[in-house]
Amino acid sequence: MTNSVTSPIPNIPATTFPKVVIVGAGFAGLKLARKLIKSDFQVILLDKNNYHQFQPLFYQVATAGLEPSAISFPLRKIFHHSTNVIFRMAEVKHFDADQKRLVTDIGHIDYDYLVLAMGGDTNYFGSKSIEYYAAPMKTISEALYIRNKVISNYERAINIEKVENRKYLMNVIIVGGGPTGVELAGAMAELRNNVLPKDYPELSFSNMKVVLIEGGSELLGTMSPEAKSHALKYLQDLGVEVMLNAIVKDYDGQIVTLNDDVFLETKTLLWAAGIKPNRIEGLSPDHFAPNGRIYVDSHSQIINCSGVYALGDVSLLVEEKYPKGHPQVAQVAMQQAANLALNFKALQNGKPLKPFQYKDLGSMATVGKRRAVVDLPFLKFQGLLAWLTWLFVHLMAILGVKNRLFVFLNWSWNYLSFDPSLRLLIKPKYVRESERKELIEER
16 A cells, blocks of 8 residues: 555645644544644544534434434534634545555645544444345435435325335334434324325325334333333334334345344335444554454554544443443544543643543433433433423534524424425435336336
């Protein structure tokens, strides 16, 4: 592997400050860059998109509750008044730790400190058929694809005369009983119960199943027993069929095959069952744990790789309290980033470094309108108050006053009318190969 064929990334100002290059503008990368504004570092932030995506609300885009722009924020806008932070839209290829050089599709850049914060992607656990046919939800575009797919299926179902031939288009099956799966199932059930019957009065929505499949024995595995039991009850009250201890073995685009030879019919299999870290070339196999995460020390530096750090979903810090690493959630990523920013400044001032210690601020999940579960370190509660708490926390976490206003107005209107107006079928010119095959078969 050689870097000599690449040119430097153009228009990066020369500086005498140490150069921090951050790969990924998710929760960790963006937090670190913002913490280093007006510091004695030149910060280069790289991401394949020119916007930050607020992942906890992807499911609301998928279920037509929010528009994509409401939970996305232009990265360049964040740094309008910063002279030391530079953003470039680029895809990273590999890095050379000896030369301290990172190679991207727009050129290479030499660094003093490299921070890997690339986040994670969908884990299909080795099933190529599921990967081919199922719909993931790890990006804005994937959430929008789900919205289009669901609406498209109903536009097709209404033109089918026989009821039994419509069911596979109307059923929605969600795999994964974590917060994403639970929230997605609740939102889909409320669409079925309150919204879609008004759009498609010719269809009988008693024929539409919303099924949530979880491989374990309970939902929301990391939350309290109270949260798990209430979430299950809320979903069942909404008419969601919850299947526990169920493993998806295969999916051919229409038939979902479970363990014990159980078969479910659907054109819409939504995959929220796992996460795998994104990878970059430049590390040896010894740097990776079996699950693909990168071993780091208590200062987030990659073990045996000086000057290179990893944050968030890609990092793995083994501690007595967390022998399998910290949970792959936003709070961990942001706390790691804040701690690393302090340590970078300590390095410059010759002060001792601060080891990372995760402070669990709690977790929460919403199950439709007026229903949520909240676990705080000092208190656990459910129901309407939990839902209002969930709304407030997520509203405050979204970047930008304008975005918060959009989301607040959308939520207020949806609460009062229960009739979101974002059910638009926007067909992209590019069609996934699996979707193209379906269209050909229909013709």
